Amino acid sequence: MSAETEPRDRLALLFPGQGNLRPGIGQRLLAEVPWAGERLRQLSEAAGTDLVELLCEAPLCEEPVTGHLAMAAYGLVAFEHLRRDREERPAIMAGHSLGEITALVCAGMLGPEEGLRLARVRGECMAEATRDTSGAMLALVGASLERLREIFADWRGSDPDASVWEVNLNGPQQLVVAGEREALADLQAFLDGRDVRSMPLKTAGAFHTPLMAEAAACLARAAADLSFGEPSIPLVSSMNGRMLTSHRGMEVHLALQMASPVQWLETMRCLQRAQVTRVIEVGPPGGPLTRLARDLGGWRISGLFEK
Template identity: 35%
Template sequence: MTRTAFVFPGQGSQRVGMGRHLVERWPDLVDRYYRPADDLLGLPLSRLCWEGPEACLQDTPVTQPAVFLTSVVTLDVLGRHGVRPDVVAGHSLGEYAALVCAGALDWQDALALVRLRGELMATVNDRAPGSMAAVIGLAPSTLEGICADIAAATGLAVDVANDNDPAQLVVSGRTEAVTEVMRQARLAGALRVVDLNVPVSFHSALMDGIAADFAEALDETAFRAPSVPVLSAATAGPVTTAAEAAAVLRRQLTGRVRWTGTVRNLTAAGVDRFVEVGPGRVLGGLCRRIAPEARVRTTDDARRLDQALGAVTAAVV
């Protein structure tokens, strides 16, 4: 029996025009989601999603609510066609949409949290300039050792931030330390090392400075126990209570994204189909590499959305 996981993307999946294919076919989505989102944030988020400019869409306080909102609207469309997940998970920012899908969080509450998260993250580089880099082809233990040695030698924060697939890791921290990790990773035999063009050192100890402010916002938000099974990429384990839902959002601010372990645990639980719900196709690619035997569908444009709907609804029937 087929078991379907909805997986929700994070920052990096944004593009100008995202979500436009949805409102062109279902115009009521504008009044249902986009106008309320614009009003809630005091920001022309809908126009930025559909028209850009790209420079604004790349700004973290805009990027995060834009990606989140596109995922929630896509989720609505899937629901209209009777497509429901057996389990959900999200990559970093995507955990907010996963919790909305699971009924643990109202979408407007999640949108406000995501906007605050982006705003707080954007302030970190002003105090402690950081960067991120992707490392391809090194074992996690090797890269962890390099990070630990450099952090000890320099006193600068740097660590593995993302375990994206069996070959791809991401490091995050102070810029000077990340640069040295890149150099030593090449010497250690990494197949490829890429300096990532991101404005914030996500999932690093540098985020400690905003953790208290964000925890306060989480404490003021209403969470519920999930009504659909959830696996958190912060732990690669299940989220079963309202308290756990809030806790993983707090933990992931500074903690590692354990996507490889999350997908492996999903497949171990019988998931054999992944539907990436939202903009981009990055997460679908990671799922294919981690679980090559699974079927993967994306929803980034009209053609792919139709293919996903056709494949999933045919299987249900």
């Protein structure tokens, strides 16, 4: 194939939230990237914790602060690895939930240290918001997204005051809902006998719901003190699947994103319209964003540690 007819490589980088959080996630990163340990130690002061220990030795749990710091730090170092060692040049980027903060740092809108501090504050705000609530999250699978939404709407129609909401529209066959645990138990009972499976997620609260309103306001106050720059790499927001076109009002945007559903399917469709030909999940291998990208198809999937 000649250079004139060879398809252009349009790479999208996908930054995960806490969906791939597990103990020891940094061990392979340190094994594959010789300078990663030193870089994590440099970032540890801004994070307020030993990031090498957090990523490689600490028994990570779903507690928001440690989870936020672990995934954000991993993403920042993994991005530097892709640019520095692999010479990857992304055409566009997107982040799922917390991953949007990592993505905006990698797009040049904030410095790495500021981004880690903001991730910590986001986790602290969420931890405070979940302290006195009984929130949880539930993944619904086994049918098309449209059918899953219909079934959920039928249940909501029978109990319109139930404190449960759609929170992640992740892919063509996955819907995540969140809310009060008692109401989620009622939903699971409603689903019995239907061709839909429900899977409780290991989270500390009902994230991306109105129950996060106080946490969102807390994050907005912290973000208002930061100076955001214009993105040097195009960035799609997972709040609405649209391009972030300006750095103005980012404190409002981040607060809204924290308490609004993650529109990941729309985000991926935006990447399709941008003619993306290849994707890399900038997180631990085998993550959920890789699986969702594979379900959609239409692009090549590269691994973070490919030679």
